[in-house]
Amino acid sequence: xxxxxxxxxxxxxxxxxxxxxxxxxxxxxxxxxxxxxxxxxxxxxxxxxxxxxxxxxxxxxxxxxxxxxxxxxxxxxxxxxxxxxxxxxxxxxxxxxxxxxxxxxxxxxx
Amino acid sequence: xxxxxxxxxxxxxxxxxxxxxxxxxxxxxxxxxxxxxxxxxxxxxxxxxxxxxxxxxxxxxxxxxxxxxxxxxxxxxxxxxxxxxxxxxxxxxxxxxxxxxxxxxxxxxxxx
Numbered sequence: 001x002x003x004x005x006x007x008x009x010x011x012x013x014x015x016x017x018x019x020x021x022x023x024x025x026x027x028x029x030x031x032x033x034x035x036x037x038x039x040x041x042x043x044x045x046x047x048x049x050x051x052x053x054x055x056x057x058x059x060x061x062x063x064x065x066x067x068x069x070x071x072x073x074x075x076x077x078x079x080x081x082x083x084x085x086x087x088x089x090x091x092x093x094x095x096x097x098x099x100x101x102x103x104x105x106x107x108x109x110x
Numbered sequence: 111x112x113x114x115x116x117x118x119x120x121x122x123x124x125x126x127x128x129x130x131x132x133x134x135x136x137x138x139x140x141x142x143x144x145x146x147x148x149x150x151x152x153x154x155x156x157x158x159x160x161x162x163x164x165x166x167x168x169x170x171x172x173x174x175x176x177x178x179x180x181x182x183x184x185x186x187x188x189x190x191x192x193x194x195x196x197x198x199x200x201x202x203x204x205x206x207x208x209x210x211x212x213x214x215x216x217x218x219x220x221x222x
Contacts, residue, residue, distance in 0.1 A: 033210070042215035043154070043198065050208050058210065090153055097142045097202050097209050101153040 003027045004102035006091050012108045019078040021105050023091030025071075031094040032074040034058075034066060036087040037104075043090070049074055081109045112137040114201050116214035123221055129186040131217050133199030136180070142202040143175055143182045144211065147195045154198055157184070189221045 003026035013019050023032060034046040035058075045058030047066040055066050063085060067075045078085055086109045091102040113136040123129045131145075142161055146154035160166045160173040160182070172185040182201075186193055196216040202209050 031208075040215070043213040045210055045212075048208070048210060056206070056208065059212075094209075097211075098144065098156060098159055099200075099211055100156065104153050 004091060004093055004100065006089075006102040006105050008105060009103065010106045012110065013081050014110050015082055016080050019081050019107065019109075021076045021089055021091075021107070023074040023076070023102055025074075025093050027093070028071055029093040029095065030071070032068065033092040033094070033099065034064075034074065034076045035090045035092065036060065036085075037090060038087050046076065046089075081107075083109050085109050112140075112201070112203050112212045114199055114212050114214040116197075116199050116217045118215060119218040120220045121217055123189050123219070125189060125191060125221055127189050127221075129189045129193065129219055129221070131184040131186075131197050131199075131219065133182045133184075133201075133214055134180055135182070135199075135201040135212075137201065137203050137212075138177075138180065140201045140203060142209070143173070144200040144202075145171075145173060145182075145184045146198040146200060146213075148198060148216065149195045157197075186219075189219075191221050194219055194221045 033048040035043045044060045049055045049068045089105045092099040115134045144159045145157045148154045160175045166173045170187045174183045198216045199214040200211040
């Protein structure tokens with residue numbers, strides 16, 4: 001357990017509404033990541049952060065934004081949710097290059 | 111586009127047998143290689159990592175790396191029903207000085 005929590009764990013929302021997912025860590029790790037996991041696509045990197053206010057895009061960043069105002073929290077926002085963003089979202093932290101994952105958030109966009 | 115390829119399976123092995131999971135990758139600059147296990151409905155958990163060519167053993171698990179062939183494998187000895195899960199191969203890449211992981215789609219292992 002790398003001290004990672006995600007909230008909410010489950011969410012159902014409607015198309016066009018904004019959604020924010022939170023990742024919280026307790027061990028002061030510098031690097032944090034957001035992934036989505038979909039059948040047939042595996043885990044894909046959305047955004048990552050290498051420090052407070054320092055973020056960069058991953059492979060599938062369109063439609064997503066992130067913010068990191070403090071070391072322990074990394075927020076993922078879907079500005080206007082679409083059905084294609086229905087997925088399981090995982091947050092991860094890294095120690096050196098090894099990544100450890102949070103429990104995930106299941107998001108359903110109707 | 112950096113790619114990591116795995117056979118999706120399912121790979122079915124009898125209890126007590128050796129399970130062999132394979133992974134190939136496209137980025138010749140990759141230096142770190144990881145195997146994760148993911149049970150249905152759960153998050154990926156790290157099994158082991160390998161940086162150098164050759165074998166690395168940890169209990170019933172052995173990771174094998176061949177950088178020249180761009181090939182990574184995971185052997186599970188004395189397979190148990192509790193090993194039934196999806197196994198994810200991950201390979202690092204460095205972009206703008208920061209390391210990220212690219213994951214394969216995973217191989218489902220069934221032990222019965």
